[in-house]
Amino acid sequence: MNLEDIKRIKGLLSTPQRIAIIPHKNPDGDAIGSTLGLWHYLNNMGQNATIVSPNDAPKFLKWMPGSDKILNFEVENSQAVRVLKEATLIFTLDFNHLGRVGQMQSNLEEATAEFIMIDHHQEPSDYALVTYSDVTMSSTCEMVYNFINFLGDTDKITAEMANCLYAGIMTDTGSFKFSSTTSTTHRIVADLIDRGAKNTYIHNVVFDTNSPSRLHLLGCALKNMVILEDYATAYITLSQEELDTYNYKKGDTEGFVNYGLTLDGIRFAVIFIENKEEGIIKISFRSEGDFSVNEFARAHFQGGGHHNAAGGKSDVSLKETEEYFVSLLPKYKNDINQL
Numbered sequence: 495m496n497l498e499d500i501k502r503i504k505g506l507l508s509t510p511q512r513i514a515i516i517p518h519k520n521p522d523g524d525a526i527g528s529t530l531g532l533w534h535y536l537n538n539m540g541q542n543a544t545i546v547s548p549n550d551a552p553k554f555l556k557w558m559p560g561s562d563k564i565l566n567f568e569v570e571n572s573q574a575v576r577v578l579k580e581a582t583l584i585f586t587l588d589f590n591h592l593g594r595v596g597q598m599q600s601n602l603e604e605a606t607a608e609f610i611m612i613d614h615h616q617e618p619s620d621y622a623l624v625t626y627s628d629v630t631m632s633s634t635c636e637m638v639y640n641f642i643n644f645l646g647d648t649d650k651i652t653a654e655m656a657n658c659l660y661a662g663i664m665t666d667t668g669s670f671k672f673s674s675t676t677s678t679t680h681r682i683v684a685d686l687i688d689r690g691a692k693n694t695y696i697h698n699v700v701f702d703t704n705s706p707s708r709l710h711l712l713g714c715a716l717k718n719m720v721i722l723e724d725y726a727t728a729y730i731t732l733s734q735e736e737l738d739t740y741n742y743k744k745g746d747t748e749g750f751v752n753y754g755l756t757l758d759g760i761r762f763a764v765i766f767i768e769n770k771e772e773g774i775i776k777i778s779f780r781s782e783g784d785f786s787v788n789e790f791a792r793a794h795f796q797g798g799g800h801h802n803a804a805g806g807k808s809d810v811s812l813k814e815t816e817e818y819f820v821s822l823l824p825k826y827k828n829d830i831n832q833l
C-alpha cells in the first residue's frame with residue numbers, strides 16, 4: 495500500500511461507516527483469521543463492521559473469538575443481503591476475484607459500497623478503490639497485521655486479534671514451513687505471541703482434533719496414492735464411495751495432499767476428490783521448487799492459486815481426470831524435476 499492509499503483509508507475510517515468484511519467461499523484458517531482480526535480492529539475503533547461469509551466455516555476454526563458473530567450467507571440470507579446492500583465500505587479478504595464468493599457474487603457486484611481488497615493471490619481483478627495485493631506475503635493475516643501497522647495502530651492489536659491472526663498465518667504457511675515464510679513473518683508471529691496469541695493452544699485446537707473416521711479416511715487416501723518416480727509426482731484419488739464409507743465431513747481431507755511431498759524425491763503432489771453432488775472432481779496441487787502449480791492449474795484444470803499451492807476442478811469422471819492428468823506429465827517432466 496502506498497502513502498496515498500493509507501491516507502485514503504484513514505480518511506474513510508475517520509467517519510462512521512457501515513462495513514462488511516468478506517472471506518472467500520469455503521473459508522480456510524487464513525480467510526477466517528484475517529476477517530475476524532480486521533473485524534475486531536474496526537469494531538474496537540467504533541466502526542460498525544459485520545463479517546458475511548458465503549458459507550459456513552469448518553468446525554476446527556470455530557474457537558476463534560467472534561466466529562459466532564459471522565453471518566452465513568447461505569443460512570442467514572436476508573440479514574446478509576441487507577448488510578451488503580447497506581454497506582458503505584466492503585473489505586474483501588484472502589481472494590481477489592468476485593467469482594470466489596459463489597452465490598454472493600451478484601450481491602457484491604450490485605453493492606454501492608467502496609471496496610478495499612487485502613489479498614496475496616496472483617492476478618488481482620480491478621474492482622477495489624484500494625487494492626492491497628502482494629503475492630510475496632505468507633498470508634492475508636500477515637497483510638492485515640501490516641495494514642493495522644500502516645495505520646499506526648499496532649499497539650491496538652488485542653489478544654483476541656492476535657489469536658485470530660496467528661491462526662491464519664500458521665495454517666497458510668503449513669506451520670511456518672512454506673517458502674513464503676520470511677524472517678518478517680516470524681517477527682510478526684513473535685509480536686502476536688507477545689500480544690496474547692496462545693500458540694500452543696492454537697496448534698492443538700486446529701490440528702489435534704481428528705475423529706477416528708478422518709484418520710481412517712487418511713489411511714484410505716494413503717493406500718490409494720500413486721507414485722510416479724520418473725515425474726517426481728505422487729497423486730491421491732478419493733471416490734465418493736470411499737468418502738461415504740468413512741463418513742466424510744467437510745474439511746476432513748484438508749492437508750491430505752501434502753503427504754505426497756513428504757516422500758523423498760517427490761516434488762509434485764496432487765489429490766483428486768470426487769464430488770457427486772456438484773458433479774465435479776475437486777483437485778489440489780502442491781509443488782516444491784520452481785514448478786508453478788498455479789500455471790498448471792490455470793492451463794489444464796480451471797483453477798489457480800499460488801506458485802506452490804493451487805486448486806482446480808474437472809468435469810469428467812475420476813478415472814478420466816486421472817488419465818488426463820497422467821497424460822500431461824511428460825510435457826512437464828523437466829519443469830517438475832528442476833531443482
Ligand SMILES: [Mn+2]
Nearest residue numbers: 524588634666
Ligand atoms: Mn491465504
